[in-house]
Amino acid sequence: MKKIIAILCILISGFNSFGQVNPNEDLERKIDQLFESYTAYNRFIGNVLISENNEIIYQKSFGYADFDKKIKNTQESIFGIASLTKSLTAIGIMKLVEEGKLTLETPLSSYFPDFIPEYSKLITIQHLLNNSSGMQANIGRIDDAGNGLMPATNEVTLDSLLDVFKDSQLNFEPGTAYEYNNFGYLLLASIIEKVSGQSYEVYMQQNVFNPAGMGNTFSNSSGNLGQRAYPYFGLGMDEIKKFESPYHSSWLKGAADMYSTTDDLYRFMQALEDGSLLKPTSVNELYSATQEMGVNTMASGLGWVIDQKEGEKWVYNSGLLPGYAAIMGSLPEKNIKIIILSNATSVNPVTDEFQGKMTFVEGEITDKIIALLLGKPIELSPLPKQNNRNFTQVNKEFQLDDEHTLVLKSEDNTYYLETVGEENWSVFTYSFSRDAKEDNKTSEIALFFAKAFSTQQFEGLSEYGNDQMKAFLGTAQGQDQLKGMWANFVNHAGEFRSYNIYKIEGDEVKNVHVRFHFETIDIGMVLSINAADKIQGMFMDDAVKTSHISKVVLVQTGDHEFFIDGHRNGGMQDLRIIVSDTELILIDGSERFIGKIQSSN
Incomplete structure (x- = not known):
């Protein structure tokens, strides 16, 4: 009887281990997927070594040591x-x-x-x-x-x-x-x-x-x-x-x-x-x-x-x-x-x-x-769809807002996305060029500042500042500093075109992000507006990006999903697109913008 029990225990143990995944194999697979997502877009060549508890758990080579001679990187490659x-x-x-x-x-x-x-x-x-x-x-x-x-x-x-x-x-x-x-x-x-x-x-x-x-x-x-x-x-x-x-x-x-x-x-x-x-x-x-x-x-x-x-x-x-x-x-x-x-x-x-x-x-x-x-999840770039036999001709317009439209089209077996609007804009900078103003005092103050700053006419601006900012905005010395900043912007960025509020964040204190659109470069500023509706500070907004690219190639990653390689478009951020019969979703980091279909050919 003891012998039968022992055999049963061994069999049960065997069945349990048969269904388990080796943790090291699972980790190696995930790291492989990580590098596959980078090599798919030519974003990594070289050698990798990872050890844990003094044992090498991952060691691989990617790409070429010599592209001309087609000599691949190996474990012995010297960098x-x-x-x-x-x-x-x-x-x-x-x-x-x-x-x-x-x-x-x-x-x-x-x-x-x-x-x-x-x-x-x-x-x-x-x-x-x-x-x-x-x-x-x-x-x-x-x-x-x-x-x-x-x-x-x-x-x-x-x-x-x-x-x-x-x-x-x-x-x-x-x-x-x-x-x-x-x-x-x-x-x-x-x-x-x-x-x-x-x-x-x-x-x-x-x-x-x-x-x-x-x-x-x-x-x-x-x-x-x-x-x-x-x-x-x-x-x-x-x-x-x-x-x-x-x-x-x-x-x-x-x-x-x-x-x-x-x-x-x-x-x-x-x-x-x-x-x-x-x-x-x-x-x-x-x-x-x-x-x-x-x-x-x-x-x-x-x-x-x-x-x-x-x-x-x-x-x-x-x-x-x-x-x-x-x-x-x-x-x-x-x-x-x-x-x-x-x-x-x-x-x-x-x-x-x-x-x-x-x-x-x-x-x-x-x-x-x-x-x-450390056992934590990561986000990977989607891989290009293989053997795309379902390529279809398309020409669809999707409206993001009154001033920004996206056109999805196909040419020579390639999908493209093109921007349309009264003002030239790029899909990479939509989050900065869209109008996010609100019907309230906060937006009113920010827009008054933007107009005063861009026209260099500062009359009445000091009334929107708290005691400290009033001493700056309402004095010749402070206004001269603002004039000097604007002159520097024009000198480096070219002709001024327009401004817009692109983001408002905060509860009692609101941080209002304003984009100033110039000929060559867009520049951002943030106004800090307190609960009493007074400007209490201002600083440059380094988040604002500039791109003049109006047409981009789409990499198909699923039946209705596409990837935009930002790195190949002037070093911009990557974007994703999801398309249905009625709408297009533009995914920019954690933000999602929905465009409603306007026409389809």
């Missing part, structure tokens, strides 16, 4: 890791600290006594590491005052850079604020050479790469890049082009000149944890000797950033160069590591202006991976 280099340089410095050859408090003047001598004694090694030096001297970034240099293809020496920057000043007292600074890491690479007596490349190889087992990590000037993944532009666009003029590595030394693989960076992160590189106290200092970055709880550590994701501590670093994007980070409390290396950017982030994403690695892809790892 430019851009500013992940800083995390490696920081370890090189901390090794010297452990050996007692310098300290985090050692001043810059100890190694460069003639460089900005008035300030170098105030700047410490720690300030260089956590981007709190305050130096105007910088590489790869130029501030509003014109301070800084952009890297070039020619070789440059540190002495020549020191000479260029010899008269530079400080933007703030060292250690009191955060400002990203690549030049600080060029100085750190030189300090490693001065203290160790070795070249930066040799020192890093012997003291960081070899102990961590990083056999495929090199500086651009010293490594064997036979498995190189070449850099490309055109991520998410119709055409991919190789970046043919890389910057000379001398401009990026210590800051962004390294190449590596996902496997090597994983070994690096493991070596930090197991004591192969630094003592635990030194590792802790990497994440505790921080400078607040001024964004939420983010802090800049020594070559790392300490942040929060989905309520979990997130320690990471990211990098961006023309044709390369990289991120490596960990959720230490979950023992999860994520490494993503990509060999494509949308455009050249150094020289080209682009209002869309340079890359989808940091932010979108990483955030969604973290959400999946």
Whole structure:
């Protein structure tokens, strides 16, 4: 009898396990779906490695390392890791600290006594590491005052850079604020050479790469890049082009000149944890000797950033160069590591202006991976419908409001959506161009301000302000500021066309969003109007977008559903369309706009 019971238990256990889904297989499937949604629109090429509890749970390659030769990315592909280099340089410095050859408090003047001598004694090694030096001297970034240099293809020496920057000043007292600074890491690479007596490349190889087992990590000037993944532009666009003029590595030394693989960076992160590189106290200092970055709880550590994701501590670093994007980070409390290396950017982030994403690695892809790892749902871009045999000719008009109509049409086996109205508008900016005014005092006040501001006639405007704003709106000094703002708008945006209220939000205090429509750029302002119907403040509205695209291609994703690829349309947001016999629904993020059918052919 006992034997029969035992057999029954085994059979029951077998039946139960037969119906279960392996959690790791389910997670892998979801991550595959995530990357499928990005590769479907050419939004990711590169390598991915994810580990949990010191085991690799996901590792795959996507796209080409060399498009011309059709060589695909593989696990061995070597990528430019851009500013992940800083995390490696920081370890090189901390090794010297452990050996007692310098300290985090050692001043810059100890190694460069003639460089900005008035300030170098105030700047410490720690300030260089956590981007709190305050130096105007910088590489790869130029501030509003014109301070800084952009890297070039020619070789440059540190002495020549020191000479260029010899008269530079400080933007703030060292250690009191955060400002990203690549030049600080060029100085750190030189300090490693001065203290160790070795070249930066040799020192890093012997003291960081070899102990961590990083056999495929090199500086651009010293490594064997036979498995190189070449850099490309055109991520998410119709055409991919190789970046043919890389910057000379001398401009990026210590800051962004390294190449590596996902496997090597994983070994690096493991070596930090197991004591192969630094003592635990030194590792802790990497994440505790921080400078607040001024964004939420983010802090800049020594070559790392300490942040929060989905309520979990997130320690990471990211990098961006023309044709390369990289991120490596960990959720230490979950023992999860994520490494993503990509060999494509949308455009050249150094020289080209682009209002869309340079890359989808940091932010979108990483955030969604973290959400999946923590068991949370994510939203994916819909995949194009395969084998669309039900293509039909169509020409339908849908009216969103009195001034905005959408035309759905087909041409040459492709669906298009076109905007129609008295004023030129784009489907990407409908949420800003629509009229959201209300029949109340709040809208009346906002429209009075918009008229006064756009005509530069301010008589009576001060009566709509509270005591503080009345002193601004009703004085010559305040009105002169408004006139100066308007002149600047016209100078940069061209001829003024119109204005409209596009959103009103809030309960007792109303925030009224006003769009000013110019020839080339739309500009937004927000008026804060209190319960007493008085303007209590105003500020610029950075949410307002500009697009002059009136006709877009639709990607069919279902029998009655379409996807609009915003990235390929000037870097705008993605949109979705649902069509029925009587209406069209335009989905823009969390907003839904309904257009009623007017005619159909």
